[in-house]
Amino acid sequence: MEALVETSPVGVVVFDAGSGDALSVNREAARIVEGLRMPERSPEQLLEVITCQRADGREVALADFPLGPQLSTAETLRTEEIVLSVPDGRMVKTLVNATPIHAPEGGVESVVVTMQDLAAFEELERMRTEFLAIVSHELRTPLTSIKGSASTVLAASPGFAPAEMLQFLRIIDTQADHMSGPIGDLLDAGRIATGTLSVAPEPSEAVVLVDRARNTLLSGGGRHTVLADLPPDLPRVLVDRRRIVQVLNNLFSNAARQAPESSPIRVTAERDGVYVAISVSDRGGGIPPEQLAHLFQKYAGAGAGERGLGAGLSI
Known part of the structure; x- marks a missing residue:
């Protein structure tokens, strides 16, 4: 005993x-x-x-x-x-x-x-809350785009051009595909913790990756002007295209949420040795210095007004 x-x-x-x-x-x-x-x-x-x-x-x-x-x-x-x-x-x-x-x-x-x-139980509750915040963050953009496009099609007048209607239907189809992605991405969070996250790198054009992420933001109802300054002589990069676009989507989405609508979101890129560094900046409130060291950890930032949320950051 x-x-x-x-x-x-x-x-x-x-x-x-x-x-x-x-x-x-x-x-x-x-x-x-x-x-x-x-x-x-x-x-x-x-x-x-x-x-x-x-x-x-x-x-x-x-x-x-x-x-x-x-x-x-x-x-x-x-x-x-x-x-x-x-x-x-x-x-x-x-x-x-x-x-x-x-x-x-x-x-x-x-x-x-x-x-x-109770510290361990409170930590579990914090992680549960942050997980739900990430789910909301990941699904909000495609849902907004689907809702906006569907409403436009349903409210269309008889004279609505077929080509325009087809474009809205394409947006709905694309964003529905995007919604299936975050489900797998959330499961990937567990693979990150165990070091078993898989990637499939292939040569890609950096400007194409940035354009895909920018188009996702704009088609999802983003109202910010996105200014891209990418040198024409950038070399191709070896990346997992889906993962990197997800990361860029995260950065665009966070910038759009934090910055005033009247201010632009800027994207720059430069060669850094054998790498290409891409930066997304906005005129929002910024990130508190004490949070910078934890920014790319899983679920980081959910306790600070959803600043810096998203599975893309941890990936």
């Missing part, structure tokens, strides 16, 4: 109900409170400075209220979120259960407290 408790993924602390002393602290419980440790205090002294904030907002400073009398009230807790904090502001959010153990002659002998660190 001691071995099971010690290796449990849930923190377990057993308190003496009379004195309030911790009789047993397993490995996970010690890890949870380790971040609250103060260098000049022993683990036992940590109880003297911890404040517990309960789910209803009540705060209990263990130094002001002897732990023994509190435990002897035999209060049972079930899955209550309690924030443990110390005076310097450090804190940890936990999910706590407390069960009193009664002595044979009556009264409370000890209290078993289990705790789970």
Whole structure:
């Protein structure tokens, strides 16, 4: 039993109900409170400075209220979120259960407290929210284009030119194909994490790749002027065409969302040794310096007003 408790993924602390002393602290419980440790205090002294904030907002400073009398009230807790904090502001959010153990002659002998660190659960919730933001980001452009083209065709007068109607139908067909792409792209996010993302590079013209991405933006209802400044003597590049167009689509889409409609989006390219560097710039608010190091990580930027979202960036 001691071995099971010690290796449990849930923190377990057993308190003496009379004195309030911790009789047993397993490995996970010690890890949870380790971040609250103060260098000049022993683990036992940590109880003297911890404040517990309960789910209803009540705060209990263990130094002001002897732990023994509190435990002897035999209060049972079930899955209550309690924030443990110390005076310097450090804190940890936990999910706590407390069960009193009664002595044979009556009264409370000890209290078993289990705790789970909620940091991992909050991280999962953050990733879920960011994943949904990426799905929205990836599908918004083709949906807007399909809706706009379909509405135009449906509202067309009898004299509407067949060639124009055919063009709108082509846009609908193309954007419907684009919508199937993001589904696979989202699955690719997992392959990126495991290093198994596959690419199929082939010689390509950089100007053609930029034009494809620009046309996607404009056909999707983009209102920005896209100014391209690409030298005519650029060499061909060895790239996975679909992946690179996806990356450029991401950059165009993010620029269009962040920049004023009256300002242009600029695309430049230059030879950089054996590479070709393509840059997309806008006159939006920019990216906070502290986020730059994380910009191309999976799901990066979703917490900052959807700045820099999209599977294309991580690819």
